[in-house]
Amino acid sequence: MSKKILSENFDNPDAYKLAVYEKLGGYRSLEKLFKTDPASVIEDVKNSGLRGRGGAGFSAGMKWGFVPKDTDKPKYLCVNADEGEPGTFKDRKIMVQDPHKLIEGIIICSYAVGIGTAYIYVRGEYVTPINRLQGAIDEAYASGYLGKNIRGSGFDLDVFIHRGAGAYICGEETGLIESIEGKKGQPRPKPPFPAVIGLFNCPTVVNNVETLSNLPFIINEGWEAYASLGTEKSKGTMLFSISGMVERPGVYEQEFGVNLWEFIENATGGVKGGRKLKGVVPGGSSSPILTAEEARNTILDYESIAAAGSMLGSGAIMVFSEDNCIVKALQVISRFYAHESCGQCPPCREGTYWIARVAERMEEGEGNPGDPDLILDVCPHLMGMTVCVLADALAMPAKSYVEKFRDEFDQHIKEKRCPYASSAASSVMG
C-alpha cells in the first residue's frame, strides 16, 4: 500500500466537517506555519520537490518564487478547481471528501507568498463539491481559520468560490483568470506570466486543488518527509483517476516509482471481465496513448512516462480493452476539443474541427484511404503553434492513436464500417 497524503481522510464520510477534520489532525500545520518566515516556507516547498498536479508538473515552489516580492499591488491566489480534462475526477474527490485540507493548503500558500485574497475557480457542473466547499469555507470563517487575523497570527485571508460556466478552456490558467475577471475565458499570450501580471493585472499564483492539498503534510512533517517519497525527480504521491475498462474505477493515491500497469491492476483489479488490454492513456485525454506493452514496461513517474512518449498530465488513467475502438476514441476526443477550443487561434479553431470531421467520417465508415495520413500531416501544425496548449491536447493523442493503431484506422476505411460497432463498450470516453 502506498503512503496516503491526499486520500488519508477519504474513508471517513464526515471528514468534510470542520470538527471531524480537526479531530483528524486538520489545521494543526497553521501553528507551525505562522511561526515560520514566509520565505522559508517557499524554500521548504521548493525543496520538497512538489510539482503542480494540474497537468504541467511544474515545481510549485519555483512558481511561487516568480511572484515579485517588492510590489505595491495586491497578490492573488487562483485555485484551479475547473477539473474538465476528460477522465479526470480527483479534485472533485478532495473537494467533496476533504475540503478543509484544500483550505488549509490555501492558507499555507497565501501566507508564504503574501496573498490576501484567494479565488477557488470550480467547474460549474460540480454542484456537490461547490456546496461542500462553501460549507467548509463558512465553517473556517466562523472558527477563525479565514478572515482577519487568522488564529491570532495577524495574517488576513479571504477566500471566494467562483463558479465556472462550463468551458474546459477556463482550466487553462490565463483563461481562468480572464473568466474570474468577468470576461470570456480565452487564454492570454505569454509572456507576461500570471506570477507577474495575472488576475486584475496583479501578481497571481495559480495552483491546482491537489497541489495545494499536499501542503499541510509538507508543513507538518517537513519537506524532507515529502521528498523521501517517490523517485529522484517525481517526489511524493499523486492521485490517479482511473477509468475505462477496469473492474473498479476510482481515485487511487500512489507513490511515484512503481510499475504503471501493476499499479493499475492492483488498485482496480485489472481489465474488466478478464479482457485483453489494448492500451492505456496515462494522463488524461490529452496524453498520447501507451500500448499494452508500453504500459507494462513503464514506471509511474513524470520522467518515465515522458520517456515512453506520453505524459503524466493530471493523472487521469484510461484503460482500453481489446473491444474498445481507437477510431471511436479519436472521434470522441476530437469532438470534445473542437467544441472546447476558445476559437482564438486558427490552428486550434480550424484544426481541431477538421480533425473531428475526418475522425467522424472514418468512424462512420465514410473515410478516405488518405485520412490517417491527413491527420498525421495536420497534427504537427497544431503543436506548439497556439496561445495555449489546447490544440496540442488533441494533436498529441491523435497522432499517437494513428501511429500506434494504424491497422484499426485502415480497417475502418477498407470495410467502410466500424468493426467494433456492435460492441457495447466501443468507447472508453464517450
Next chain:
Amino acid sequence: MSIKITADGKTIETEEGRQLIDVLNENGFGIPHFCYHPGLGPDGNCRMCQVEIITPRGPLMTISCNAKVTDGMEVVTNSERVKAARAAVEEFLLLNHPLDCPICDKAGECTLQNYYMDHDQKDSRQEFKRFKKSKAIDIGPTLILDQERCVLCDRCVRFLRDWAGDEQLYIAGRAHEAFLTTFPGKEVTSPYSLNTVDLCPVGALTSKDFRFSTPTWFLKRTPSVCTTCSRGCSIRIDVDARDNKVKRLRPRHNPHVNGYWMCDEGRLNYKFVNTDRVGACVVTRNGERIETSTENAMAELRSIFNAGADVGTSEGSKNKAEAAKKIFVLASATCTLEEMFAARVLAASVAEASPYVVRHVPDGVEDHLLRKSDRHPNVKGAELLGIPVVDFTTDVAAGGIDEAVPGGSVLLAVGFDYEIQETLEKFCKQFSKIVMIAARESNLTRMAHVLVPGLTFAEKEGLIVNFEGHIQKLSPALDGLWDKTPPWQVIAEITESITGESRFDGIAGLRKAIGQEAAFSGVDLNVLGPTGIRLKTPNV
C-alpha cells in the same frame, strides 16, 4: 538603448524593448500578420507572424508580435519550419472561408488573399461543406458585417474597445462557431466606426458607403490631408481611375497628427466634391447669368477692379486708385495658405487694407481623440499670416467686422464652397459688385457678378496648418477635369492686372514668399515630406 539584432544573417540596429515584428517590418522583412497592428499592439491570436529565435536550446518558434527585441537576438524568418507554419495558418483560415472573392469589396487589398499568394498557393484539402455563418448583416449606420469571411483577428473589437472607447463589437461563441457580432439589440455607432473596415484584414466589415462602388484595383491613391476640421488628419484620396471620381478617403499614418486613424465624419466628407460644381466662368449682365470663357471673365474682372480707368491719363490713374481702395477681400477659413497669402497681397497692395478670413461652418462635436469643434482646416494658417479671422457661424451681424464698407465697394470672396450662413449672405449684399472664386454653387454664387470656378481639396495643391501648428500639403487627386487656373493664381492675376507687377514665380515662389513670414521662418514650405512639419512653438 541602442542594440543590435540579426535577422536571417542581416544585422539590424534598433532600440531595446521594441516589438520584434515592428523592427523586422521596418527593415523590409515583411512579416505576415492578421491580428497585430502597430496602433493596437499584440494580441497573439492569428499565429501568422511566427519566426524562429535562436536560443541556447535551439531554434524556438515564437510569434514576433509578442516578442521584444533584446541585444544580440538572433532571428530566422525564412526557415522551412517558419514557411510551413505560415502555410498551415493560411490553410486553416481558408478551410471554411467562403469563396466569394469575386463579389467581395476587399478583393485586391485582402490580406488573406495576398498571403495565399505569398505563403500557400496550394489546392484546398477541404472536402467538407464549408461551415456557414451569416452574411450581409446591417450592424449600424456605416457598416455591413459578413461573419463567415471573418478571420476572428479581434482587431475591430480591440480598436473600438481600447482606442475609441466604444465597446460595440465582440466575438461570441467559441471554437469554429465563434463569430463577430454586436451586442444584442445594439448597433455600431462609434464616430470612428469606419476605421474597423481598414483594420479588417478581410471583407468581414465593409463600409456601406464604399460597398460595391469600385473594385479596389481601379483605385488611384493620392496622399493628402482631411479638411473637415482643424485636426487635419493625413489621408489618402482614393479615386476611381475609370470615372475620375473620389470614392473614399482613408487615413494615412502620421504619428504627429492622427496616428493610424480618422473619424467617420471626415472620411465621408468628400461627396460635395462631386455635386453642384461651378463648371465654367459666369458673368452676370442685366440680371442674366452667362457662361463665358476664362479670358472674357478675366477681362470683366479687370474692368470691375479698374472701374474702366484709362491707365494712361492722370485722371484715369486717380480713378483707378480710388476704385482699388474700395476692394474688400474675404477668404474662407477652408482656403489654403497660398490662397490666403495671395489674398493678403492683393488687399495690401491694392486696397492698402487687410483681407478677412471667415469662419462660416458651424462648430461640430469635439472629443479627446481626433475631432476638433472648429470645422475649418486652416484658421491657424490665417492667424500665422496675421490675417484677422471673423466669425459668420453665429447670428452676430457682420461677423465682427467693424470696418465700415464704403459705398460702391467691390467684394472678392474666395473659397466659400459649403455651409454659407445667412449672416454672411446679408453682409455680402451691401457690396455694389461681388466677384467670387468658388468651387460650388450657393446663394452667394447666385449674387456674384463674376464667378470663377474654384477647386476643392481633392483637386488642388496647397498647404494647411492645423490647430497645433502642423503644416501639411494637399495634393490633387482628380486629374484632367479640373485644369482650371488655381484660385491663388486667379487672385495673383487680379493683383497683377491692377498693380502691373508680377508678384510670384509660380506656387514655389509663392511659398518662398510665405516662408519669409516670421511665423514660418526656418521652414522650407516647398519641402514638407509626407507627414508635414510642426512649426516651432514660439512661432505658433
